[in-house]
Amino acid sequence: MKKNTWIAIGICIALTLLAIDGSTGWGWADFRPLRNFDYFGLGISWLLFIFVLIRDKIRGEA
């Protein structure tokens, strides 16, 4: 994959970690485990994101 695609994946991982920290409150609020809401949001977004990456990789765009 191209360098810019890896940069995008890095940014998305950082945003994912931020969303997880925001939901759990780890380190700054009373800890609350991830909810189904979080599993669904992050799971679906990453599943479809990987699908887009593979599709674009096959097309030679990613």
Next chain:
Amino acid sequence: MQSANSSPWKYVITWLRLYFGAHLFFSGIRFVIDGYVPMVPGLAGQYLAGADAIGMYHWVKYMEAIYGFLLLTNRFVFLTLILEMPTTVTIFWLNTFISATPRQLFSGPQELLMNGLLLLAYSGYMAACFRPTLNPMWPWDGWNGFQLKGKGGLLNTRPSLVGVSVEEKEPA
């Protein structure tokens, strides 16, 4: 700066669209399936109870389910982001200034950031609204400016910015 339709921004925007879409879809479909209304203490809870009592809450949730589906399937994304903005601002206000617990101080701005950043990413299509003077124009007349094949072609915009090749441009 790289165009919004070029890597890396294209993929960051894609992930954000999918995450916001899944977030809205789950929130909406949960209500559609089992009528779940969160128990929120204080003034924010009274606001939600009031919205529920006048029958507005369920419309918001049905809209969230539809908007989430549209964002996930990449259809009418810009329109969806505009239509979702009033709900986003309400959530932002309630969480940030009314509830204002540590977790809500994160989730309120998060909601506004997700919708706002996505709106920013697509707002090139509404650049005309930043002009100080405009003549009236019906939407169906404005539509003539979008006659390129592919996704989001603007007649007078460099085709590479919106992801269509020059060959795809329809003859005038």
